[in-house]
Amino acid sequence: MKSSVRGACPSIAAPMQTGDGLLVRLIPHEPMDIEKLCILCTAAEEHGNGIIEITQRGSLQIRGLREGSASTFARVIASLEIGADEGPPLVTSPLLGHLEEPFDSSTLVSSVRNMLQQERPNLERLGPKVSVLIDGGGPLHLDVVSADIRLVATSNSLFQLSLAGNARNAKHLGYVPADRAAATVGELLRRIANRGPTARAKDLVLDQGIPKEIRRSLGDSLIDGPEPDTRPFAEAVGVYGLATGNVARGFALPFGHTTAGALRRFARAAADIGAPSIRPAPGRSLLAIGLSPDAVDKLDKSAVAEDFVVDAHDLRRHVVACAGAPACASAELPTRQLAPEVARAIRSWAGTSNIVHLSGCSKGCAHPGPAALTLAGPNRLILNGRAGDTPQATISSAGLIADIERLCGEL
Ligand code: SF4
Structure with missing residues (x-):
């Protein structure tokens, strides 16, 4: 199995080397049968380091695979037939x-x-x-x-x-x-x-x-016609009615990551109350699909127990963090370690659409666009810009959270 180079696209056949081992990215085209998701979680624990991410585009990322284990993991995924096959990534509506x-x-x-x-x-x-x-x-x-x-x-x-x-x-x-x-x-x-x-x-x-x-x-x-209008923002965290009369309940992973164990426990809880499938979705979210509307409250409790985001207004939705140090070899900032504290420091942003972007380096993988406030490793502070932009200031790790709290109040 060959590894992809940084900047390429880490697929099952060509995982990418990162600070915590090999990373693979899967795009399931369809909702995943819950039993298959549980098998995937177990394989992520056995062959990787058990960290699972959902990206802004709704792809699943499995981290910490090793040279010796990545091909076994690939065989497990192939046997699941979840549509994460080779070829151009095919992104479909959740x-x-x-x-x-x-x-x-x-x-x-x-x-x-x-x-x-x-x-x-x-x-x-x-x-x-x-x-x-x-x-x-x-x-x-x-x-x-x-x-x-x-x-x-x-x-x-x-x-x-x-x-x-x-x-x-x-x-x-x-x-x-x-x-x-x-x-x-x-x-x-x-x-x-x-x-x-x-x-x-x-x-x-x-x-x-x-x-x-x-x-x-x-x-x-090709038929000519005017360009359609863009639609209001699609927020995955919520409850959506389905054609059958059942519903889909959307949650988000805190800062886009969780453990295989947490995801498997959540998936089993969803299956126990009647959801046949789960699907990762854009916005670092996942949807339990096919629930009875009466079962939503019970599933919410399971999601809260795993620290998942159940409320679209949760302040953690305002913080975008890449894998950071030590997971990524290029990182100069422990982004995910900082993220919960940063989320608490931005209380004044409740109800806004502002984003804090914590980026381990200037590449800005997790949020290529501009953010109200970006902290890029090791200490670069950028206002209303991208991780690669010229910083307006540097920020010391000692006063970092207090500085972010003050800046958020001023922006
Ligand atoms: S932005 Fe983050 S994940 Fe991307 S290369 Fe830099 S440190 Fe790694």
């Missing part, structure tokens, strides 16, 4: 197939997966970060998630097609009928692959739009 929808976007997900299998020989040069997103709509849409190729369901059986970004900044190309969407994705992926392993969808887009020859190759599949 409640896809569970909502009243004008048409079933799950069919498109299956078509795209089949197309990716068939096209595998033509996509060998595709870079590992090139991703495809299928947004079936509903309250937990994917507007904030970036992808190379985006397909977003509309109310008239068409998918909006855009490239290279999130809903706000991706290049809008038009609309494709559902039955031609998988072929359109295939055509675009082949064109990206032909440009080599470092190419991304943004390389297909010129300032004035998509080049004529690509538009021609998409042919009648």
